[in-house]
Amino acid sequence: MHRSTFSAVFFFAISVLALPSPQLTPDPAGNQNIGNGAGGQFIGGACLSSADCASTCCATLNGAGICSGIGAQFQAGKQGCGFGDRAFTPNPVVGDAPAAGGAGGAGEAGSQNVGKGDGSQFITGRCLSDADCASGCCANPIGACSAVAAAFESGKQGCGFVGTA
Structure with a gap:
């Protein structure tokens, strides 16, 4: 690979890695599963408690609940399982x-x-x-x-x- 081509590719790769990641927000496709406690909400859907989530984890994200996989409850700004649980x-x-x-x-x-x-x-x-x-x-x-x-x-x-x- 030519040195200038390599430099351009390297610069592009570093630039892409430096871009801010998009903010995680709940997927509205599962709105019918919010707050019913039936465990039907998919990972990434909004929740009012862990009872809404098939994964049994309603993680706190920006003051709201989002169903999360257990083990991923602290990724992408989430603050752990237990949002709304009582x-x-x-x-x-x-x-x-x-x-x-x-x-x-x-x-x-x-x-x-x-x-x-x-x-x-x-x-x-x-x-x-x-x-x-x-x-x-x-x-x-x-x-x-x-x-x-x-x-x-x-x-x-x-x-x-x-x-x-």
């Missing part, structure tokens, strides 16, 4: 009906605020409408209170979720 019962109920998104059972933090419509629910708490949330935003398709500015992040599709109690 005592979890698949398809728990609030009163006599399933809570929004299949989670939010009587033992879950904020469950007393689901469906009240008085703006008492905190961000990430379950909701049945925007009126439940202190932020005024019940995010689609998961039925969880969100900051308005983050209503389209981590697989969310904006405010205005409407569920039934």
Whole structure:
């Protein structure tokens, strides 16, 4: 190989390696699996707890949850498994009906605020409408209170979720 060609190839290879890597974000293709606790979410999809993930690992990434392979939970900016994990019962109920998104059972933090419509629910708490949330935003398709500015992040599709109690 000619010396100038080698130099050009070497410079190009070093330049490509120095490019910043794209920021990891959840894949919106699995939005139907967010928050249902059925273990159907694929690696790279958004999650509200490890119960959503087939891998059983909902890793924290930029303040949100993303399903991760165990062993990769600290790669690409992820901060380990356990995002949103707390005592979890698949398809728990609030009163006599399933809570929004299949989670939010009587033992879950904020469950007393689901469906009240008085703006008492905190961000990430379950909701049945925007009126439940202190932020005024019940995010689609998961039925969880969100900051308005983050209503389209981590697989969310904006405010205005409407569920039934």
